[in-house]
Amino acid sequence: MVKKSEGDLSSTENRILDAAKKVFIAKGFNGTSMQQIATEAGIHKSLLHYYFRSKDKLFTAVFVYAFQHFVPQIQEILISDASVSLKIERIINEYMDMLMQNEFIPSFILHEINRDPDRLYEIMLHTGINPSIFLDQFTIERTKGNMRQVDPRHLLVNILSLCIFPIAARPLIQRVFFSNDNLAYNNFLRERKSVVTKFIIQSIQV
Amino acid sequence: MVKKSEGDLSSTENRILDAAKKVFIAKGFNGTSMQQIATEAGIHKSLLHYYFRSKDKLFTAVFVYAFQHFVPQIQEILISDASVSLKIERIINEYMDMLMQNEFIPSFILHEINRDPDRLYEIMLHTGINPSIFLDQFTIERTKGNMRQVDPRHLLVNILSLCIFPIAARPLIQRVFFSNDNLAYNNFLRERKSVVTKFIIQSIQV
DNA sequence: GTCTATATCGGGATAGAC
């Protein structure tokens, strides 16, 4: 759905991209050297330039990938004819699942959008993300009387905050409140799927 | 309260620290060079090493400073005898005010705690932050019957999420939903102080 | 305390052999 002409990519190019994703997302642009990516991919440094010309070009490819996993893809859910509360439940569940499977992406994106905010315009064209669909959809539900009068921008920011922050701040929260126990924090995050859902739904109930 | 023997610091050392705070917090450890800090401070590069021995030592000083502005200082509020809802209102208002006045600290901390999580133990000794006070306080209120039975860890993470994320993700949210209008987003953040407060209080009301 | 000069290393990038 998101890909474009990936069938004819050489195996080397794919290995470079996979390695670049791993290292860039873990260490950021400035924290990553071309040598680290080459080592991770098991090939020589100069091949990175052969396939991607520059560090910046390679990074942009990774950023586009990560961005698509950071901005929730919820169009299908929103335009379905389910109830508002069911939609919210599905959005939160699916989004938190994706974030838990890509746990380094939130802090990566948060860092990079502050480091180079102007890149966003160009990237968002690549992704085809259209945020107004969310706002429109909630305006519709509101006129139907299914929801309290809530500013949809606050509502959306609330949902994103509650889903993303606990992943981005994991190293801190897990150490302070969970004795740095990985399994315990995974359970906490799973619990949160229903906690956050109830929290949000309650805030828009009439 | 937080300082330790700052009266006898030479003016140069203070200028270096101020410059280091500005540059490190804006660009992170790997994005910052010693030359940038020296230029910002208006002194020569080698003086940085004279006063702080290494880049890492200088960075640690900055990180401690930033960390104290990231973890809310709410002991006085919590141990006061105000009502729960008043406490929450004060916590959220004062904390969001501080974050708005230090808007680059959230993404800085979120990045650095993922880059080097093990530094946290050492830093937290410097700051003397004791998170258990929060949990204890809310357990007490709960037994008084003033609150719904809510896991205080989820409650705290909810509050932090709703306060911190809108600052950390500002470059993205402001562009997407506010046409990159600074004043409009400042208003949005001010609105959030009461929005978040109501949101939280409603979630714990019996 | 503050500067100049320099040591040493690793970074991104390119040319060219195979």
Next chain:
DNA sequence: GTCTATCCCGATATAGAC
């Protein structure tokens, strides 16, 4: 396509003059 060799630059850090 893949490698070796190399260029050039900027990075942290230190030695030593003033």
